[in-house]
Amino acid sequence: MRVFINLFGFVKLGFLLALITFVVYETAAAQTKPEDGNRILPPLDGLVTIELPALDDAETDVAKHVKTEFEALRKTTAPGEISRSKLSNAYARMGMVFHAYSMWEPARRCYKNAILVSPKDFRWRHLLGLVLIERNEIYEGVELLRTATQLNPKSVASFVQEGNALLGVGLASTAQKAFESALAISPNDPAALYGLGQTEYAFGNYTKAASIFIEVLKIVPAANRVRYNLALSYRNLGETEKAKKELGLQGTIGVAVSDPLVKQVENIREGVRTRLQDAKTALEAGSVSDAKSIYESVLASEPNNVTALVNLGAIHVTSREYDKAEAMFEKAVEIDSENTNALYNLGVLYSISGKSEKSAAAFSKLLEKTPQDDDTRFWLARELAKSGNKDKAIEQLQIIEESGRGSDDSSTYLSELLIERKRFDQAFAVFEKAYTDFPAKKNSAASYAWQLLTIPEQAFRNPEKALEISQRLYIVSSKPEHGFLVVFSLASTGKCVEALELGKRLETQVGEQARSNTLELLLQRFEVLKSNGGCQ
Numbered sequence: 001m002r003v004f005i006n007l008f009g010f011v012k013l014g015f016l017l018a019l020i021t022f023v024v025y026e027t028a029a030a031q032t033k034p035e036d037g038n039r040i041l042p043p044l045d046g047l048v049t050i051e052l053p054a055l056d057d058a059e060t061d062v063a064k065h066v067k068t069e070f071e072a073l074r075k076t077t078a079p080g081e082i083s084r085s086k087l088s089n090a091y092a093r094m095g096m097v098f099h100a101y102s103m104w105e106p107a108r109r110c111y112k113n114a115i116l117v118s119p120k121d122f123r124w125r126h127l128l129g130l131v132l133i134e135r136n137e138i139y140e141g142v143e144l145l146r147t148a149t150q151l152n153p154k155s156v157a158s159f160v161q162e163g164n165a166l167l168g169v170g171l172a173s174t175a176q177k178a179f180e181s182a183l184a185i186s187p188n189d190p191a192a193l194y195g196l197g198q199t200e201y202a203f204g205n206y207t208k209a210a211s212i213f214i215e216v217l218k219i220v221p222a223a224n225r226v227r228y229n230l231a232l233s234y235r236n237l238g239e240t241e242k243a244k245k246e247l248g249l250q251g252t253i254g255v256a257v258s259d260p261l262v263k264q265v266e267n268i269r270e271g272v273r274t275r276l277q278d279a280k281t282a283l284e285a286g287s288v289s290d291a292k293s294i295y296e297s298v299l300a301s302e303p304n305n306v307t308a309l310v311n312l313g314a315i316h317v318t319s320r321e322y323d324k325a326e327a328m329f330e331k332a333v334e335i336d337s338e339n340t341n342a343l344y345n346l347g348v349l350y351s352i353s354g355k356s357e358k359s360a361a362a363f364s365k366l367l368e369k370t371p372q373d374d375d376t377r378f379w380l381a382r383e384l385a386k387s388g389n390k391d392k393a394i395e396q397l398q399i400i401e402e403s404g405r406g407s408d409d410s411s412t413y414l415s416e417l418l419i420e421r422k423r424f425d426q427a428f429a430v431f432e433k434a435y436t437d438f439p440a441k442k443n444s445a446a447s448y449a450w451q452l453l454t455i456p457e458q459a460f461r462n463p464e465k466a467l468e469i470s471q472r473l474y475i476v477s478s479k480p481e482h483g484f485l486v487v488f489s490l491a492s493t494g495k496c497v498e499a500l501e502l503g504k505r506l507e508t509q510v511g512e513q514a515r516s517n518t519l520e521l522l523l524q525r526f527e528v529l530k531s532n533g534g535c536q
Contacts, residue, residue, distance in 0.1 A: 038051060038052035038070075039051045039052065040070070040074050041077075042077070042113065043077045043078075043079070043082070043087070044087075044117070046116055047113045047116055047117070048109050048112060048113060049109075050070075050073065050091075050094065050106060050109055050110060050113070051106060051109075052066070052067070052070050052106075053066075053098075053103050053105075053106055055067070058101070060304075060306050060335060060336050061302070061305055061306065061307060062101055064302055064304045064305065065097065065302065066097060066098070066101065066103075068302065069093065069094055069097045070094065072090075072093075072094075073090055073091070073093070073094045076090040077090065084117050084118060085118065087117050088113075088114045088117040088118035088121065088124070089114075091110045091111070091114040091117065092110065092111065092114040092123070092124050092127075094106075094110045095107045095108075095109075095110030095111040095114060095124070095127065095128075095131075096127065096264060096265050096268055097268055098110060099111075099127065099130075099131060099265050100265050100266070100268040100269035101269065102134075104131055104134055104135050107131050108128060108131050108132070108135070111124050111127055111128035111131060112128065115128065120151060121151075122147075122148040122149075122151035122152040122155060122158070123148075123261055125144045125145070125147050125148040125151065126144070126145060126148040126155065126157070126158050126161070126261055127261055127262075127265070128141075128144050129141040129142065129143075129144030129145040129148065129158075129161070129162075130145075130161060130262070132144065133161075133165050138165055138168070138169050141165060142162050142165050142166060145158050145159075145161055145162040145165070149162070149181070154185055156182045156185050156186045156189055156192065156258070157257060157258060157259035157260065157261065157262070159178045159179070159181045159182035159185075159192070160178070160179065160182050160189065160191045160195060160257050160259075161257060161259065162175075162178040163175040163176070163178035163179040163182070163192070163195045163199075164191075164257070166178065167195060167198060167199070167202075172199045172202035172203065173199075175195065175199055176196065176199040178195075179192045179193075179195040179196040179199065180196065182195075188219060189258070190216050190219045190220045190223070190255050191255050191256065191257040191258065193212055193215055193216050193219070194212075194213070194216045194223075194226060194229075194255040196212055197209045197212035197213045197216065197229065198229065200212060201229065201232070204236075206233045206234075206236045206237045207233075207237060209229070209233045210230055210233035210234060210237065213226050213227075213229050213230040213233060214230065216255060217230070220255055222253050223253050223254060223255045224249060224250055224251030224252070224253050225250065225251060225252060225253055225254040225255075226254075226255065227246045227247070227249045227250040227251070228246070228247070228250040230246045231243045231244075231245075231246035231247045231250065234246060275294050275297065276294075276298065276307060276308070276311075278294050279291040279294040279295055279298075279311065282294065288315060288318070291311075291315065292312065292315050295308045295311055295312035295315070296312065299312065304331075304335050306332045306335055306336050306339060306342065309328045309329070309331055309332040309335075309342075310328065310329065310332045310339070310341060310342050310345060312328055313325040313326075313327075313328030313329045313332070313345060313349075314345065316328065317345075317349060317352075322349060322352060322353055325345075325349055326346070326349055326350075326353065329342055329345050329346040329349060330346060332346075333346055333362075338369065340366055340369055340370055343362055343363075343365060343366040343369075344362075344363075344366055344376065346362045347359045347360075347362035347363040347366060347376075347379060347383070348379070350362060350383075351379070351382075351383055351386075356383045356384075356386040356387035357383075357387045359379075359383040360380055360383035360384050360387055360389070363376055363377075363379045363380035363383060364380055374400050374403070374405050374410070377396050377397075377399060377400055378396075378397070378400065378407070378409070378410050378413075380393075380396050381393040381394075381396040381397045381400075381410075381413070382413070384396065385417060390417055390420065390421060391421065393417060394414065394417050394418060394421065397410055397413060397414035397417065398414065400414075401414055401430060401433075406434070407441075408434070408440065408441040408442065408443045408444050409443065411430055411431075411433075411434040411441060411444045412434070412443045412444040412447045414427075414430050415427045415428075415430045415431050415434070415444065415447060415448070415451075416447060418430065419451060419455065424455070424457055424460050427451075428448075428451075431444065431447070431448040431451070432448075434448070435448055435469065438469075438472065439472075439473075442473060442476070442477060445469050445472070445473055446469075446470075446473055446481070446482060448466075448469055449465075449466040449469040449470045449473070449485050449489065450466075450485065452465050452466035452469070453466045453485075453488055453489060453492055463489055463492035464493060466485070466488075466489040466492065467486070467489035467490065467492075467493055469485075470482060470485035470486045470488075470489045471486055471489075473485065474486050480506050480509060480510050480519060480522075481516070481518055481519050481522060483502065483506045483509075484503065484506060484519075484522040484523075484525075484526060486502060487499045487502050487503040487506065487526065487529070488525070488529070490502065491529055491535050494535065496533060496535040499529065499535070500529075500530065500533075503526045503529065503530070506526075507523070507526070510523070
């Protein structure tokens with residue numbers, strides 16, 4: 001059964017329970033249209049109402065996270081005694097969650113309430129300033145960053161963010177003062193130095209700008225975007241060769257602002273993803289138990305996290321805890337009915353558990369979403385046949401066959417079902433078509449040879465053709481199963497002595513080695529052949 005585990009996607013089950021791969025998905029920004037009733041009224045006069053934005057376009061995990069935090073804020077702001085510090089932190093926490101997922105308007109309202117409740121806490125002014133800058137309200141954002149530095153004159157990040165915002169609107173002179181204030185506190189701050197270098201360049205001080213950019217590169221050698229600024233400085237100084245060299249080394253890595261508050265916001269967004277990454281690392285190291293513990297911890301805080309549900313379900317399958325796995329997959333599909341990996345896993349698990357009708361229903365639903373997936377269609381056909389709907393199973397297999405993408409297994413299964421339904425002409429047409437792909441389709445060829453020897457309808461028997469096919473098979477594979485096909489084909493064509501000789505050699509070759517069910521049945525049939533003197 002093949003197993004695919006996706007970190008911020010899902011575990012997909014198949015036949016070997018062995019292969020593990022990972023896929024990352026991107027965060028989508030949600031819309032900001034409030035829904036009726038999704039609002040939190042202010043517990044104090046002067047505060048603003050907080051509305052839950054529409055989350056229709058948000059990922060399942062993001063929507064769940066936001067709703068969970070929103071309900072936590074609702075409980076905190078419910079009537080009753082609460083400290084101003086706790087209330088401010090609750091609004092700020094909600095603001096940071098909205099901020100993390102680029103939901104600017106609700107983030108702004110939450111930060112505003114946090115400031116109104118705790119006006120001397122610089123942190124919320126800093127973050128609200130960054131939100132306003134993201135909304136292109138540059139001057140209002142800069143003003144908030146300035147009040148943040150008044151409350152905390154040692155906030156290097158506030159000065160640097162202010163300088164960057166001012167540079168963005170061409171106010172190099174004012175920006176320079178902000179960068180100089182940051183450097184007065186932290187002389188080697190690379191982001192402040194980079195900003196200062198850009199202001200010097202804007203003033204035409206190319207020599208000074210170049211020296212500053214060189215200093216930045218000494219501190220952050222990987223920041224190859226700075227080389228472009230340095231190249232421009234050299235070009236304006238007439239140092240063409242140096243400019244060309246730096247242009248050849250330029251890249252896209254910039255100088256990140258070291259901002260602890262922004263890091264907290266990023267951690268909110270990456271918290272669950274970080275744990276899922278840890279689970280991936282654990283799996284890659286072969287520590288399934290550690291991965292299991294991580295997924296369980298994710299679900300303890302976010303019970304509807306589809307990624308964790310499906311991945312933990314797959315781990316339960318590998319340990320044969322099928323009831324637990326089924327509960328996980330069913331819940332995942334209930335939460336996200338469009339999740340193809342969860343549906344696939346659920347279909348496979350139902351099959352393992354002998355619930356063919358449920359399995360067929362799951363694969364049928366999955367096929368509506370992935371109509372070109374032959375693997376899903378093959379699973380559906382098998383489960384339909386197992387639940388008694390063999391004609392419908394044949395229809396699904398014929399779709400695969402007619403597409404030209406039929407596999408060895410699907411061609412073999414289709415032929416055998418057609419024979420079971422006594423549609424012999426169609427069955428042998430499929431066999432013959434598959435045989436043209438020999439040796440790619442060995443299973444189909446073996447089944448073809450066997451049917452040519454044993455089919456009750458004498459008109460379709462052809463031992464000479466069976467001998468041709470089985471000899472080709474045995475030459476290619478050297479498998480004793482295929483050797484015994486040659487034995488029975490020889491016997492059916494009257495070559496009794498040759499059949500006995502080859503059969504006895506194969507018996508000796510097999511000896512006491514482990515035998516497949518097929519090989520065991522062939523050996524038993526050979527005993528009957530020997531008792532008949534080597535002829536059928």
